[in-house]
Amino acid sequence: MFLVNLGGEGEVQGALNQQGPWVLGPGWVSSQTGRTLAELYADGHRFLICPNNVIALPDACVDEVVTNSVPIDVNTWLGPGVQSSEIRRILKVGGKWYHDGNIRWTKP
């Protein structure tokens, strides 16, 4: 199963964690654990670095998308938040979007 955590920091087991390009800048650490990107990678977590509004994945390739405590469809001081249009695009038919622990959408 292909599981993607948009805005993820490794808190979801087995997920590909997407983060914006700002994580590559100096000073970024995980909001929950304080670990650097290199430390999280060394822990075995995998990351996809791309803008929230241009997720670098093909259409209809993801079984489940997870979003936890991230901004949806708004701009923040860091730029565009997670875009529901991108979630709809990358999910397979029948794929599910879980937000803050609740299933919020299944792709028809």
Add this chain to the structure above:
Amino acid sequence: MDQTVATFAALLTTDAPLTPADVQRRASNLLPILVARSGMHWLALPEPPNGTGEKLVVGIASWSAHDLSLLDELNAFAESHPGIRIGVFDVDRVGGEFERFIPGIGPVFHSPIVGRWSGGVVVEKGTGHDGRQILNRLLAQLSAAA
């Protein structure tokens, strides 16, 4: 305002058929009202240094369940320690001008954004994980001292 919203964490309660974006917009709109009804103070603009006493300024994201739970903890503390002023602002309402609220805060990648004043001077500041550590340590110290 929805009278059933009794805690900050409840601002993000899922209500079908609202989308996650709708729920977050609602939380953003209700946050200032709920802060104004709490033991904390809403900061639409930065406050001038007050010169004396202890003050906390905390910038939170209304879309973050972690931050809203933190506000519930801070509010419980504020209600039992009225001598310490706790100001709250929404990180998405200040145009990224965090330095105006907490001088010297530096680059911000995560909320919460935390500044602690003592005697009119910023004595501690941090964001994200560091900000939470500051608050947790401070609340434990002050609670033990009370």
